[in-house]
Amino acid sequence: MYFKKIFNLLKTNNLPTKYINSSKHTKNNFIYFKQAFKRPESAPMSEKELNKSLQKIKQLQGAKKKVKYSPSTVTLQVLGSDARGATRCLYVSSDHSKYIFNCGEGTQRLAHENHLRLTKLDHIFFTTPTWHNIGGLPGLSLTIQDSGVSELTLHGPKGISEIYDAVKRFVYLTELNVTEASCEEKDVFQDLCMSVRYIHLKKSTPNNDPESSDKLYIDYSTDDNDDVDYYAHEHNKNGKRNYKIQNGKQPNPKIIKHEKKRVTRVTGCVAYICKLTDLVGSLNVQKCVDFGVPPGPLLGQLKSGKDVTLENGNIVKSSDVVDPPSSGPVFIVLECPDEDYLDSLVNNDVFKNYQKNNDFQNEDDNNDLPRCIVHFTPENIIRNPKYIDWMCKFPSETEHIIINDNNHCLNYEALHRIQHKLNLLHPEIFPIIQDKEQRVDTPYEEIDERLKDLKIHRAKTLNTFELRPLRGFKNSVIQINREADIKEAMDVDGFLDVLAELQTEINARSKFIESMDKFPKILMLGTGSCVPNKVRNTSGILVRIDEETSILLDCGEGTKGQLVRFFGDESDNIIKSIKAIYISHLHADHHLGFLGVLQARKRLTDEKLFLLAPKQIESWIRLYHKKFEPFEDYINFVPNQGLLLTLESLPTDTKDELLQQLKLKKINTIGVLHCLHAFGISLTLKNERKIVYSGDTKPCPGLVTLGENCDLLIHEATMEDGLEHEARKKMHSTISQAISIGEQMKAKFILLTHFSQRYSKMPRIPEDDEKFNSNNIGIAFDNMQFNLAELTLLPLFYPALKLIFSEYCYQLESKAQRRLLKQQQQNEKLNLNIQHQKN
Numbered sequence: 001m002y003f004k005k006i007f008n009l010l011k012t013n014n015l016p017t018k019y020i021n022s023s024k025h026t027k028n029n030f031i032y033f034k035q036a037f038k039r040p041e042s043a044p045m046s047e048k049e050l051n052k053s054l055q056k057i058k059q060l061q062g063a064k065k066k067v068k069y070s071p072s073t074v075t076l077q078v079l080g081s082d083a084r085g086a087t088r089c090l091y092v093s094s095d096h097s098k099y100i101f102n103c104g105e106g107t108q109r110l111a112h113e114n115h116l117r118l119t120k121l122d123h124i125f126f127t128t129p130t131w132h133n134i135g136g137l138p139g140l141s142l143t144i145q146d147s148g149v150s151e152l153t154l155h156g157p158k159g160i161s162e163i164y165d166a167v168k169r170f171v172y173l174t175e176l177n178v179t180e181a182s183c184e185e186k187d188v189f190q191d192l193c194m195s196v197r198y199i200h201l202k203k204s205t206p207n208n209d210p211e212s213s214d215k216l217y218i219d220y221s222t223d224d225n226d227d228v229d230y231y232a233h234e235h236n237k238n239g240k241r242n243y244k245i246q247n248g249k250q251p252n253p254k255i256i257k258h259e260k261k262r263v264t265r266v267t268g269c270v271a272y273i274c275k276l277t278d279l280v281g282s283l284n285v286q287k288c289v290d291f292g293v294p295p296g297p298l299l300g301q302l303k304s305g306k307d308v309t310l311e312n313g314n315i316v317k318s319s320d321v322v323d324p325p326s327s328g329p330v331f332i333v334l335e336c337p338d339e340d341y342l343d344s345l346v347n348n349d350v351f352k353n354y355q356k357n358n359d360f361q362n363e364d365d366n367n368d369l370p371r372c373i374v375h376f377t378p379e380n381i382i383r384n385p386k387y388i389d390w391m392c393k394f395p396s397e398t399e400h401i402i403i404n405d406n407n408h409c410l411n412y413e414a415l416h417r418i419q420h421k422l423n424l425l426h427p428e429i430f431p432i433i434q435d436k437e438q439r440v441d442t443p444y445e446e447i448d449e450r451l452k453d454l455k456i457h458r459a460k461t462l463n464t465f466e467l468r469p470l471r472g473f474k475n476s477v478i479q480i481n482r483e484a485d486i487k488e489a490m491d492v493d494g495f496l497d498v499l500a501e502l503q504t505e506i507n508a509r510s511k512f513i514e515s516m517d518k519f520p521k522i523l524m525l526g527t528g529s530c531v532p533n534k535v536r537n538t539s540g541i542l543v544r545i546d547e548e549t550s551i552l553l554d555c556g557e558g559t560k561g562q563l564v565r566f567f568g569d570e571s572d573n574i575i576k577s578i579k580a581i582y583i584s585h586l587h588a589d590h591h592l593g594f595l596g597v598l599q600a601r602k603r604l605t606d607e608k609l610f611l612l613a614p615k616q617i618e619s620w621i622r623l624y625h626k627k628f629e630p631f632e633d634y635i636n637f638v639p640n641q642g643l644l645l646t647l648e649s650l651p652t653d654t655k656d657e658l659l660q661q662l663k664l665k666k667i668n669t670i671g672v673l674h675c676l677h678a679f680g681i682s683l684t685l686k687n688e689r690k691i692v693y694s695g696d697t698k699p700c701p702g703l704v705t706l707g708e709n710c711d712l713l714i715h716e717a718t719m720e721d722g723l724e725h726e727a728r729k730k731m732h733s734t735i736s737q738a739i740s741i742g743e744q745m746k747a748k749f750i751l752l753t754h755f756s757q758r759y760s761k762m763p764r765i766p767e768d769d770e771k772f773n774s775n776n777i778g779i780a781f782d783n784m785q786f787n788l789a790e791l792t793l794l795p796l797f798y799p800a801l802k803l804i805f806s807e808y809c810y811q812l813e814s815k816a817q818r819r820l821l822k823q824q825q826q827n828e829k830l831n832l833n834i835q836h837q838k839n
Contacts, residue, residue: 070277071095071193076331076372076401076465079110083407084571085564086461087136090333090374090403091116094193101125101272101333102376105596106411106558107136108143109532113414114462118144123181123189125196126156127335127376129266129628131595134163138171139557139592143531145176155181155189155196157268159627166623169616170586183270192277194328199271199350203340266627269341273354275368276328276468287321329467330354330368335376336387346390355393372399372465372473379406388448399455399473401465409460410478411565414534418761419783420485421804424499425797426506429786432482434568495803505796516789519546520685522712523785525562526554527753529696529718529732530589533760536782537562538589541714541753542574543683543691545663550574552581552597553681553693553714559593560600566783575601579661580610583640584695585678586617595624598631608636610658612669614677615639640679643669645706670706672697674731682706689788692747696754698728699737704745711788713747714780716754720764722816735763739777749791753780762805764812 071094079100080087087104091111098121100107111118121144126133141164144152154161161180164171181189189196283303293299293316298308307317332354336345345351354370373394381387382402391400410416415433422430444451457463457473464474489495521544528536538556542563545551552559564571578601583591591613601609611617618637625632638658642650645668650658659667666684674696680703682692692707694700694715707713718732727734733741735752742750755763763779778794779801786794802809 069192070279070328071097072279072468073466074193074276074468076374076467077116078401078403078459078461078463079114079116080104080107080403081407081409081411081459081461081463082376082403082405083409083411083461084405085561086407086409086411087558087561088132088376088403089136096120097122097191097193099123099125099193101374102127102133102335103136103140104132105135105139105593106532106561108140109534109537109558110411110461111140112143112532113412113534119147119149121149122151123153123155125270125272125333126154126160127271127333128269128337129157129160129163130337131599131629133335133376134160134628135592135596136557137163138167138588139531141171141173141176141178142588145173150175150177152176152178153181154178155183155198155272156270157266158183159264159266162266162627163624166620166627167588169620170588170591194274194276197273197275197350199273199334199348201269201271201334201336201341201348202344204343205340264627269335269337271332271334271345273330273332273350273370275330278328279326279468281323281325284321284323288316291316291321293321329470330370331372331374331465331467332370333374333376336381337378339381339384342381342384342386346386351390352393356395369395370398371467371470372401374401374403376403378404383447385448388450391454392450394454396453397455399457399465401457401459401463401473403459407458407460410480411461411561412534413478413480415565415782416480416482417485418535418781420480420482421489422781422784424486424489425502425800426793429784429790429793430781431566431783431785433565433783489804492803492806495800498800498803502796502800506793509792513789513792516787517687518787520544520689520691521785521787522691522714523566524753524780524782525552525559525566526556527755527780527782528760529716529754529756531757532556532558533757535760536755536757538592539584539754540593541693542578544574544577545685548577549579549661549663550577551662551683552578554584554590554695555581555593555597556589557592558596560596562782563597566785572604576604578609580612580658582681582693583611583613583617584681584693585675586614587675587696590696591617595631598634599629602631602634606634608634610638610661611635612638612640612643612667612681614679615641616677640669640677640681643667643681645670645682668706670700670702672700672703674698680706682710692745694733694738694741696732698731698733699741704741707745707747709746709748711748712751712791713742713745713749714751714753715741717752717763718754718756720759720812720816722820735765739774742777747776749776749778749788749794751778751780751791751794759812761808762801762812764809764816 074092074094077091077093078089079091080089080102082088082104087106087110088102089104089107089110090101092099092101093116098117100121101124103124103126110116118140124137141152159180161178164173164178181187183198185198185200187198189198283299288299288302292310292312292314293302293308294310298310301308302316302318302321305318305322307315309315334345336342354368356369373391375382377387382404419430419433423432444454444456455473457475460475460477462476462478464476466472466474523542523544525540525542526532526537528538530538532538537558539554540556540559540562541553543551543553560575563574567574575597578597581594581597583594594611598609611621621632621635621637636654636657638650638654642648648655648668659665662683663686664683665686665688667681669679669681672678672680672695678695678697680692680694680697680700682690684690690707690710691712692703692710692714694703694713696716696718697703715738716733717735717738718730719727719734721734721736724734724737727737732754738752739750752763775792775795778791779798
């Protein structure tokens with residue numbers, strides 16, 4: 001039974017069962033799982049231990065096989081072009097290892113969509129310690145941990161790994177060990193794929209830090225030094241918490257004495273000169289035949305560099321039959337963030353060794369000349385005469401790839417494809433995404449005639465440079481075909497009839513909708529849970545009170561990119577209109593996009609932003625502010641605890657200013673049943689319309705009180721019906737539970753969101769679910785925008801949605817039926833055992 005339990009557990013989690021044969025208990029069958037479990041086969045193991053061991057099995061699966069040869073293929077790929085709304089990231093792939101240079105917000109989502117494997121990723125290189133470069137690291141760390149990677153090494157400015165000190169409470173890394181490499185200029189990173197030399201660029205002017213010396217200390221007070229495990233409910237059986245909510249107020253974590261710690265700002269800029277390891281020469285079979293070498297082990301000895309003696313006494317030297325090794329090509333990755341670093345770059349003696357003014361005519365004499373240089377440098381520096389002069393000193397055959405925010409390209413394919421189909425239902429609620437692929441740019445040769453002889457490429461997502469074998473730059477890009485996507489939907493049996501019926505229903509309501517207020521408008525930016533997938537980003541909702549006033553409800557990683565893609569040229573005005581960001585709780589998928597939005601807004605206005613969040617987020621804010629980039633002076637912090645419906649404690653002047661800025665009549669929070677310091681929120685407009693957002697929670701009576709008679713309840717519905725046990729364990733809600741809460745609070749409309757990523761396109765809703773046939777329940781999608789009057793249209797979309805995603809819905813239903821059948825079989829077996837015991 002114990003063995004079968006292991007087998008079923010592996011199968012359930014899509015882990016390899018080929019190593020464990022439940023019908024044949026041979027010694028070899030147990031080798032693999034004994035490595036992971038490290039205990040005798042007969043020893044009993046609890047369910048908790050079994051689940052923990054699954055991670056160890058994943059690590060064994062993800063572990064690299066030991067190799068002793070240089071990779072035969074190495075490719076550089078632009079994962080993020082840094083175009084507006086895009087991440088910035090260079091992905092380096094070889095036969096047996098993967099690397100990343102810089103890791104902006106959205107890296108994990110693009111890697112997932114483009115099937116770029118992360119199981120062999122152990123090294124990430126950073127040029128500068130800015131959120132622009134490291135914003136995707138916390139989320140990516142969770143993803144690679146789940147894929148089985150156990151060791152991750154960070155390279156970059158000293159102290160770069162301290163980002164984990166700031167995020168450790170909400171980025172829960174139990175099985176991933178993160179270390180920081182020594183990156184002094186005397187150090188060289190070396191593995192079987194490449195060697196990497198570190199070049200430190202220095203500022204030409206002193207760093208006049210505006211922080212005074214006394215502010216170089218962080219005060220870790222009782223409330224700031226949050227020592228709470230925000231994922232404890234997922235470790236506890238049945239999802240029970242060891243605290244209760246009383247009067248909507250949650251208890252503080254354990255008392256910790258005031259402690260001041262001195263901190264050092266993480267600064268610097270590192271460039272990387274990378275050289276692939278030499279490729280061993282291949283064995284020339286024809287020469288072996290000519291020398292009379294018979295097939296067999298002698299061929300292997302010759303290939304490994306050993307001379308051999310034939311039976312006739314002839315000696316065959318390895319050098320006679322093995323081609324000479326090929327030297328590894330060089331590529332350079334750098335960023336010159338501003339003019340203060342220019343002199344350090346252009347005068348660096350190390351780079352001069354790679355700037356021979358000749359071409360690759362004799363490969364043996366030019367092994368150190370770079371084949372490719374990847375520039376993360378901003379456009380204004382690229383166009384600086386000093387930088388241009390420095391670029392021109394490299395051989396004309398060197399290819400330059402520019403990754404900066406002056407690029408323009410499509411970044412995602414899947415979200416465009418789904419939006420093309422949803423747009424058929426209602427073009428205003430599901431507008432076409434405004435990713436800009438075409439734009440007229442001034443050619444670099446017109447900027448400076450010296451650049452006309454250089455091979456310069458503005459990066460686009462998925463561009464590649466093949467280093468080994470050397471094939472150079474390939475302009476592979478994301479392609480979308482709106483007509484094909486529309487045809488795919490139109491070809492579904494019955495869709496045209498359903499679409500015509502839908503249009504009739506919409507037309508019947510159009511006069512009513514047009515007569516109602518256009519604001520507030522709600523834009524769903526992220527409707528998935530935990531991690532982003534191809535079509536659902538993590539949590540984010542933009543509530544536009546009017547043209548000039550907005551509030552963000554949660555702000556998952558990549559929220560800024562979602563805003564830019566949706567609004568296009570208007571995105572600056574929209575970001576500037578955001579007066580407040582509300583964070584419901586401190587799980588990473590609800591706030592890792594906060595800094596990206598803040599920094600984008602900071603470039604547009606000096607007006608402070610209200611941050612409404614659990615008070616415990618202050619330790620993260622202060623640490624990042626002190627150690628990486630200053631931003632604390634641009635926010636007005638309002639703790640969610642101060643807005644509690646039952647125990648409001650916010651100073652009157654602060655509350656009045658908040659309401660005035662947001663043009664609201666009321667704003668209140670309530671503690672909900674999720675992790676510690678989790679909240680729901682209600683926004684009451686001046687015309688008494690009320691919007692309520694649950695955040696993450698299992699069914700919560702306090703939320704019912706907060707949202708009584710609201711116009712719109714946006715409630716999480718992470719799990720499908722039938723998975724109540726899993727929902728309870730993870731402290732989430734099922735679809736029916738979310739609807740029930742809405743009914744209890746007498747909400748006029750219920751919008752379901754925060755779906756598990758197992759429901760990437762559509763949540764599973766049974767055909768016979770009478771609750772869902774109501775006219776006041778809707779399903780949220782990313783990039784769906786509506787006003788309160790248009791809520792009446794959302795239930796009308798459901799028949800068409802089932803047809804658009806018919807194949808996907810069929811798969812969900814099949815899985816549910818198999819799960820139900822399995823449960824019935826287990827119940828029958830249990831009943832038989834009970835009957836047997838009675839007899």
